Amino acid sequence: MAAPLHFLLFFAVICLHPIVDASPAQSSYLSISLIVPVTKHASSLQYLTKIHHNGIGTGGLLPTDLVVDLGGPFLWMDCGSSSSGRLVSYGSIHCLAAKPTMVSHDHGSRNFLESCNLFTENRITQMGAQGDLVQDVLAIRSTDEDGSVASVSHNFLFTCAPKSLLSGLANGAQGMLGLGRHRISLPSQISSAFHSKSQFILCLSSSNGVLSFGNRPQSSYFGPELSESLIYTPLLTTQSHHEYFINLQSIKINDKTLSLDKSLLSLNEDGLRGTKLSTIVPYTVMESSIYAIFYKAYEKAAMAMNMTRVPNVSPFGLCFSSKGIRETVVGPQVPPIDLVLQSKMVKWRIYGRNSMVQVSNEVMCLGFLDGGLNLKSSITLGGHQLEDVLLHFDLGTSMLGFSPSLLLKQRSCSDLKFDFMPKQSL
Incomplete structure (x- = not known):
């Protein structure tokens, strides 16, 4: 009826x-x-x-x-x-x-x-x-x-x-x-x-x-130096998904572009494949065919820097000795990873702090995992890769602003000072 x-x-x-x-007072x-x-x-x-x-x-x-x-x-x-x-x-x-x-x-x-x-x-x-x-x-x-x-x-x-x-x-x-x-x-x-x-x-x-x-x-509480450092990239939309996808075009390791199937990186009309951001996935997860290429390229770049492979520690698939690895303001000195977005000029660089996971005093592992062949999204950027990066989700314009690692400025999301920061929130 x-x-x-x-x-x-x-x-x-x-x-x-x-x-x-x-309420009537909301205009204030x-x-x-x-x-x-x-x-x-x-x-x-x-x-x-x-x-x-x-x-x-x-x-x-x-x-x-x-x-x-x-x-x-x-x-x-x-x-x-x-x-x-x-x-x-x-x-x-x-x-x-x-x-x-x-x-x-x-x-x-x-x-x-x-x-x-x-x-x-x-x-x-x-x-x-x-x-x-x-x-x-x-x-x-x-x-x-x-x-x-x-x-x-x-x-x-x-x-x-x-x-x-x-x-x-x-x-x-x-x-x-x-x-x-x-x-x-x-x-x-x-x-x-x-x-x-x-x-x-x-x-x-x-x-x-x-x-x-x-x-x-953002400048009113993060300061102009941080807010003006944001780089913007489109947030891709589909009718069926409420998650946040970015327009990933390619991946570089130590400035060398990986030979990836670009169709896997693209978000299709059904909201499948593509690259999304997540706070409920601890580490970045990749579809198996992407991970296999990524794994080999990273291992090769690491070996070129005289890094030493050690037995893997679950759930990670690629681990190294921490001995002899120089520590920098952005974490261990390891091959940088670049996510190239809508153009070659727009890239999200991931340094050692966000690429490596220190599993013991002597072992660190690459924080990117093989997610198998049946992932709904080809790549899901996990929480570890998002840390100490200022993210501005502008839903009105469907744009994402992201800063370079705050560690480059010797800052962190954990020590940002807010004079008005309440002890309790929502």
Whole structure:
């Protein structure tokens, strides 16, 4: 049975309004910056942040640790009995925003007052389940133009998922914070709620990092030297993916271009192959045919620098002795890796700090892994390769800005100083 006409008109009208409840004072938030500290969990190698949300009978906000998922579609958590979140109905604008693919025959078979269910996935274990879309208060620490700190509370959308989905997450984590291209991802909701640009900044490290939202320019807290060093490359888009892909054209090792099948590097219409960025994959993973060429080229370049092979340490496929390897400001002096993007002039250079993993005092291994033949993406750049690089995701222009390694300037994402950095964040 087709949806009643008044429901269709209802959807047509509400689609014109923001998906997050607004308040009259929001125009004053145009220049705020929302800061979320990020820490790296030592054993799982996952990146964690802490949010605060309304709790039943607690008289305040409950702290909740979440795993940061760069490509995840939205925030989900195990709400248990603690959340005061209001269930979102199937017939609401919020459900339509979260499930834009709802079709007419769904409307006829569903009660519009039923709860809105979303497929919710632990993208680390690739286990999924239905979750309830809810709206609840999250508190966000913000800064205004003069650097003063305030706490801003707002209604945000997220899903309450079964406890079983927590398997595989870092100890103590209660869900995942999705930053992907989706109408109810945190960047999208913040942009809508606070009338800010659709953008965010991510700076990871082996210990403490930061995630920032809002309109304030990077130079206001990272300094002009860092913000002006950013190089921009297009973010590729597909209709079926909310992850972040870059336009990788070729790979160089020690300035020598690898002979790779360029079709494997290109993102196709189905969102397959291509090169994407991830915070839930610890080390870069390559499709087997790419890895085989990469492996041989790197081994050859390493041997030319008199590096000594040693037995491999799982999960790595290429390990070397650390003895006699000179240490530089950007890590061990090993063959540099260049990711050549939209032109030969635009490249992302990976030095020893981000290419090598120190597995013991005497052994270091190449932090690039063979992912097999059935990868959905040909290359996934993992967290280790993203650390100590300032990343600016400008979703409005679909561009990614990336800095050279901050270590070149003897800085790190772990020691960036923010006078207004709050002790608590979301």
